[in-house]
Amino acid sequence: MNKLIPMWGMSAEIQWVIFIILCILVASSVAWFILGKLKPSKLATELQVRTRSWWVMCACFIVTTLVHPLVTLLGLMYLSYALLREMYPLLNLDARERNTVLVCYATVPIQYALAYFGMETLFLAFIPVFMFVFIPFLLVVRGETEGIVRSISLMPYSLIAWVYGMSHLALLFQLPEYPGFTAGPQGLLLYLIFLVGMNDVLQFAWGKTLGKRPVLPTVSPNKTWEGLIGGVLSITLIAVAMRFLTPLNIWQAALTGFVTAVAGFMGDAIASGMKRDIGIKNSGHAIPGHGGYLDRLDGFSAAAAPFFHLIFFFCYH
Amino acid sequence: MLIFLYKFFWRAVLGVVIGLRYLGVKSDVPDGPVIYIANHNSHLDAISMMTVVPRHRLHLTHSVAAQDFFGNSFFRKWSMENLVNAVLISRKKGANDVDPIEFLDALLRAGRSLILFPEGTRGVPGSMGDFKRGVGHLASRHPGIPVIPIYLDGLYRNLPKGRAMIVPFGGNLIMGEPMIFSDEDVDQITSQTQKAIETMAQQLRDSNRI
Numbered sequence: 293m294n295k296l297i298p299m300w301g302m303s304a305e306i307q308w309v310i311f312i313i314l315c316i317l318v319a320s321s322v323a324w325f326i327l328g329k330l331k332p333s334k335l336a337t338e339l340q341v342r343t344r345s346w347w348v349m350c351a352c353f354i355v356t357t358l359v360h361p362l363v364t365l366l367g368l369m370y371l372s373y374a375l376l377r378e379m380y381p382l383l384n385l386d387a388r389e390r391n392t393v394l395v396c397y398a399t400v401p402i403q404y405a406l407a408y409f410g411m412e413t414l415f416l417a418f419i420p421v422f423m424f425v426f427i428p429f430l431l432v433v434r435g436e437t438e439g440i441v442r443s444i445s446l447m448p449y450s451l452i453a454w455v456y457g458m459s460h461l462a463l464l465f466q467l468p469e470y471p472g473f474t475a476g477p478q479g480l481l482l483y484l485i486f487l488v489g490m491n492d493v494l495q496f497a498w499g500k501t502l503g504k505r506p507v508l509p510t511v512s513p514n515k516t517w518e519g520l521i522g523g524v525l526s527i528t529l530i531a532v533a534m535r536f537l538t539p540l541n542i543w544q545a546a547l548t549g550f551v552t553a554v555a556g557f558m559g560d561a562i563a564s565g566m567k568r569d570i571g572i573k574n575s576g577h578a579i580p581g582h583g584g585y586l587d588r589l590d591g592f593s594a595a596a597a598p599f600f601h602l603i604f605f606f607c608y609h
Numbered sequence: 610m611l612i613f614l615y616k617f618f619w620r621a622v623l624g625v626v627i628g629l630r631y632l633g634v635k636s637d638v639p640d641g642p643v644i645y646i647a648n649h650n651s652h653l654d655a656i657s658m659m660t661v662v663p664r665h666r667l668h669l670t671h672s673v674a675a676q677d678f679f680g681n682s683f684f685r686k687w688s689m690e691n692l693v694n695a696v697l698i699s700r701k702k703g704a705n706d707v708d709p710i711e712f713l714d715a716l717l718r719a720g721r722s723l724i725l726f727p728e729g730t731r732g733v734p735g736s737m738g739d740f741k742r743g744v745g746h747l748a749s750r751h752p753g754i755p756v757i758p759i760y761l762d763g764l765y766r767n768l769p770k771g772r773a774m775i776v777p778f779g780g781n782l783i784m785g786e787p788m789i790f791s792d793e794d795v796d797q798i799t800s801q802t803q804k805a806i807e808t809m810a811q812q813l814r815d816s817n818r819i
Contacts (some may be wrong), residue, residue, distance in 0.1 A: 375627050380779045387734070387769055390776045396775070572817045576779070577630055 293536060296397065302358065305475035305536050309482050312534075313350055335500075341581035346489075349579065349588070353485050356476050362408070363460045364481070365424070369404040372398065374585045375454035378576045383446055392430045393458065396447055399423055403455050407462035415463060419456045424448050453562075454586075457593035460600040470539045470607055479537040484599050487549060488533065488591050491527045491556045498522030512564035520557055527553035544606045551602060552595045559594025563587070611667045612696060615659045623657055626777040627767050634661045635784070642722050643787070644756045645670075646744055648737045648806055650765030653775070655693055655745035658724050658759060658781055671696045671716060672724035700729065710746050718752050727802065734765045737810070739804040748802075755787035758802055760809035783809050790808035 293304040294310055320343050328336040336561060356367035380393055399419060404417040428444040461484065464477040476482075499519025507515045531549020532542055540548060567575060576584020623629040643666075645658055655672040662670045676699040679689045689695040698709035698714065713723060725747075727740035748756050763780030785805055790798050 332737060374628065377777050377779055381766055381780075387772075389770070390769075390774070393778075394774070394776050428646050568819060571819060574817055576628075578628075 300388055303474050303476065303479070303541045305479050306358070308538055309479070309486065309534070310354060313354070313486065317347055317350060321347070338581060345579045345581050349489075354482070357481050357485075360498055361465045361477070364465070364478075365404055365408055368458055368462050369400055371585065371589060372400050372404075372458045373454045374578070375458070375589060376400070376450055378578075378584050378586045379450050379454065382570050382572065382575060385443065386511065388434060388436070389431065392427060392443070392447060395427065395430060395449060399451055400455055404462055407459055407466065410466045411480055412463065412466065415459070419448075419451050423451055427451070427592055430527070434600075454589075457597045458589070460597045463600060464603075467604070473539040473607075475537045480603060483531075483534060483537040484552065484596065485592070487527055487531055487552045488556045488595050491553045491595075492560070492591055494526045495519040495523030495557065498526075508561055508564075511561060511568060515557075515561065515564075522579055523557070524550060524553040537602065539607045540603070544602075548599065548602050551598050555595040555598045556591035559590045559592075563590035611659075612664055614692065615656075615662070616664060619656055619686055620660045623653075623660060624716045627653075627775070629657060629764070630779070631661065631784075632781060633784040634782070640666075640719050641670075642717050642751075642754050644717070644744065644747060644754060645722065645724045646723075646727055646756060646802055646806070647741055647759040647761050648810075649728050649731050649769045650761070651731065651770070653764045653768045654726065655695070655724055657761065657764060661694070661759075661782065661784060662722065662724075664721055665700065668694065669720065669744050670722040670724060673698055673713065673726070675700050675729075677701065679770070702755070709742060713743075713747055714750055717747060717754060723747070727799070731765075731770050734769055734804055737803075737807065740799050742795055742799050745799035746757060748790050748798045749793065749795050752791050755804045756788050756798075756802055757787050758785040758805040758809065759783065760785070760806050760813065762810070762813055781813060783813060785809055 293308065295302075295304040296307045300307065320339075324339040324343055326337060328340055352367070356363050376396060379394075403415070403418055419516065427447050431440055431443050431444055431447070461481055464480050467477060467480075495515070496519065498521075499514060499516045502518040502522065503514075503516030505517045506513055507517055507520055528546050528549040531552070532545045535542065535545035538545060538548075563575075567573070574583030575586035578584050579588050582588045622633075632642055645662070647658060655674070659667065659670065659672070672693055672695045674689055674693070674695040674697050676697040679695070680697050686697070689697065696712070698712060710713045716723065727744045728738045728741075729741045730738070732738045735780060744756065748754065761780070761785040762783070763778060766776075766778035766779060768775045788802065788805060790801075793801070
């Protein structure tokens with residue numbers, strides 16, 4: 293693979309993936325602009341807003357990924373923090389549970405520090421083993437047991453879902469050298485971001501064009517079988533086509549793409565179910581056209597840990 | 610000092626750490642004295658409102674705080690007067706006190722802006738009490754001065770009454786259109802401003818319902 297810009301120190305694979313992302317963004321911006329001019333509709337305006345947000349998100353992702361591993365880590369850490377911060381107000385926690393919430397926030401920097409210093413075993417155990425016991429105990433030690441089952445379930449869940457999952461992306465930087473693989477952890481990270489991002493977009497696109505039969509009519513009426521199957525198949529193909537960013541062979545890439553797409557869908561569905569139970573449409577408003585961090589990153593954080601473990605199993609095992 | 614504190618430090622804390630979302634904040638607010646009013650549940654309320662005051666008006670904007678709460682310790686008094694740029698008024702009628710309305714009236718005449726919490730207290734978390742008539746008195750005496758209603762949502766979760774520790778929980782700050790009164794009487798102004806903030810609260814709730 294040749295570099296697009298020979299002067300630039302970035303590896304050829306990364307240059308290509310940035311080029312592909314830019315092409316997609318430019319193409320969709322132009323397409324929705326023309327659609328809006330020809331047939332002004334609510335959908336066209338929404339697509340324009342969403343695409344504009346994708347520009348910002350892609351810029352943030354690419355810049356934080358490429359500047360320095362520490363910047364990437366801090367960026368991911370902020371995302372975990374923002375996800376927790378967006379979830380807690382929705383849960384109607386008791387004012388006396390504020391101290392426990394503070395401990396939950398404090399696990400974020402600890403978990404990412406464990407990833408940064410490469411303490412893999414402790415990293416894998418910290419939240420599901422230690423915090424899993426410690427946080428319910430903190431709730432109990434208060435001495436009031438009313439409504440405590442709910443908090444005991446929710447707080448460790450929130451840590452697993454939004455901190456543990458996302459932090460696996462920081463652990464990609466700890467993978468050892470793999471002979472003949474030059475894209476590095478940045479390549480793997482952009483590969484996952486590309487797959488999950490495209491997964492959301494393509495499931496939406498397939499669902500809007502062909503969608504008839506809803507998958508989960510009572511949870512999220514907009515998700516259809518057509519969208520799900522179309523999205524998963526396209527992502528599997530895209531994963532194979534983009535495998536230059538990974539050390540995977542063709543079958544491993546196909547399986548990784550398939551698992552990532554399915555996990556992304558599941559994460560999305562779980563978040564939809566929670567939001568429906570709480571009675572809200574979006575969890576926040578940070579990203580225009582998409583909702584909050586939680587609405588956008590539900591798929592990412594569900595797909596991150598399975599993605600990491602598949603890569604590790606295939607290539608570094 | 611105030612500019613650094615509110616335009617940089619608190620803006621960063623509220624925006625990045627607490628995750629406060631600013632809605633409808635316009636930069637072309639009317640120059641000159643303004644009365645900002647909001648619902649009141651937390652000490653963060655006045656701070657978050659100071660961050661949306663235009664930079665050149667910051668040192669001319671006073672939040673109005675209760676003498677009986679903030680005046681009773683030296684530290685509170687000093688920090689309110691120097692860090693929040695607040696003026697303290699008494700909530701109870703005393704014999705030798707200046708009438709608070711006269712005092713605030715004089716400030717407005719001197720070209721100062723005010724941040725008022727017409728509920729008069731932080732009240733019950735997450736709910737809004739009835740407005741006291743102070744804002745009506747002030748606005749009816751100064752027909753030209755715009756009243757800007759601000760709805761603060763969720764700040765009481767970050768710093769509730771009786772707590773010292775800020776725990777980030779997000780929130781919304783919604784600035785409404787300036788209201789200019791001409792010949793409405795005190796009660797009309799009071800109820801209209803209360804209505805304006807209640808409507809903003811309702812719209813925020815409705816906008817995110819399934």
